[in-house]
Amino acid sequence: MLGGVEGGLEAEGEVTATMDLIGVVGAGTMGAGIAQACLQGGVEVALYDVSPEALDAGERRILSGLERLERPELFSMVRRVDSPARLSRCDAVIEAIVEDLGVKRELFAQLDRLVEPPRLLATSTSSFLVGRVAAATEFPERVVGMHFFRPAQVTALVEVVRAEHGSDEAVRRAVRLVRALGKTPVVCGDRPGFIADRVARPFYLSGMRLLEEGRGTPADIDRALRQAGLRMGPFELMDGIGLEVDLAAARGLWEALGKPERLAPRRIQEQLVAWGRRGRKNACGFYVYGENPPGTINPDLEELVPGLGKRPLAPADVVRTVVGAVLDEAKLAAEERVGSPSDIDIAMRLGFGWPRGPFEWEREIAA
Ligand SMILES: NC(=O)c1ccc[n+]([C@@H]2O[C@H](COP(=O)([O-])OP(=O)(O)OC[C@H]3O[C@@H](n4cnc5c(N)ncnc54)[C@H](O)[C@@H]3O)[C@@H](O)[C@H]2O)c1
Structure with a gap:
């Protein structure tokens, strides 16, 4: 139990x-x-x-x-x-x-x-x-x-x-x-990733999927989520963690759960890591740091993503997509008895600085 x-x-x-x-x-x-x-x-x-x-x-x-x-x-x-x-x-x-x-x-x-x-x-x-x-x-x-x-x-x-x-x-x-x-x-x-690392994974993955589809730059996507009350968007967070550290965590979770398609690591992250882009620690991740003004997008992305940010989603749609992906994983995790919905909400608020957990978000939208 x-x-x-x-x-x-x-x-x-x-x-x-x-x-x-x-x-x-x-x-x-x-x-x-x-x-x-x-x-x-x-x-x-x-x-x-x-x-x-x-x-x-x-x-x-x-x-x-x-x-x-x-x-x-x-x-x-x-x-x-x-x-x-x-x-x-x-x-x-x-x-x-x-x-x-x-x-x-x-x-x-x-x-x-x-x-x-x-x-x-x-x-x-x-x-x-x-x-x-x-x-x-x-x-x-x-x-x-x-x-x-x-x-x-x-x-x-x-x-x-x-x-x-x-x-x-x-x-x-x-x-x-x-x-x-x-x-x-x-x-x-006792399931891979426990609550927080498992439920948060689609936060990063869905952000990267939007990026790969040209639906916004890292800055557009991070900004939309920050404006919705999150402490950080997925790209600034991955740059802080270290792209290679986050990719290892993504691979570990994906493999431990039997390689489900929905949690497969994204190509864009694999490519950046293969090129040695590790995030803040070497001043180059989804953004570039150092002399560049804050929020300067890594120019490599122009090469890696055809049509980078050319079909941007409205900020509300970015939030709906990313929170929706997290909510889907949260529901699966709750079904598998990884955690109760209220504990999952607490984990996302306290562990990731979300203003409300995915189930709370869903209830608010329904109200
Ligand atoms: N760093 C994180 O962000 C983080 C977050 C959550 C959980 N964890 C977990 O916490 C644990 C520790 O991680 P860390 O980042 O502090 O590692 P760390 O490398 O900073 O420290 C590990 C310490 O363990 C000591 N050690 C190794 N073998 C030992 C032994 N047999 N007996 C006694 N001491 C021994 C080492 O000398 C070292 O000082 C890991 O299981 C890690 O997965 C880490």
């Missing part, structure tokens, strides 16, 4: 244990952010990383983050530990190590022996099914996914993933922990 976050799960039973000490394994980008989020939520942290240099860097990052918030005193609540064995007294351990299934499974097998059930073990993986990590343990019922979004110390959304053998109790504890950190949990099924 896929429990809704609101109502259902918390009412279903007493959660006895409190979360006073959280273990965080991995002190990189996400681990440091998750640790800082715990400290900001008043929860002590035991921080471990296989690399002492990474631990040094992670600690520096946490301290400077807390200093920016004028709360450096919280740093005294983080304890650096030099071995996973020192995590045995943690109420929950959140893993944020390298995205390598074998390494994660090895760590979970070790944590499973060290940390007694029902203490929670959580993985922050973005691309593996949580069940595959949990299968390395003897007590998979206490393993959940806790998928944070970058920067983890800021972004409110956390996807709590219920794997095949995950218990209601474990999901409930994870939900409570997320709330204790002042964040908003959504509960999702």
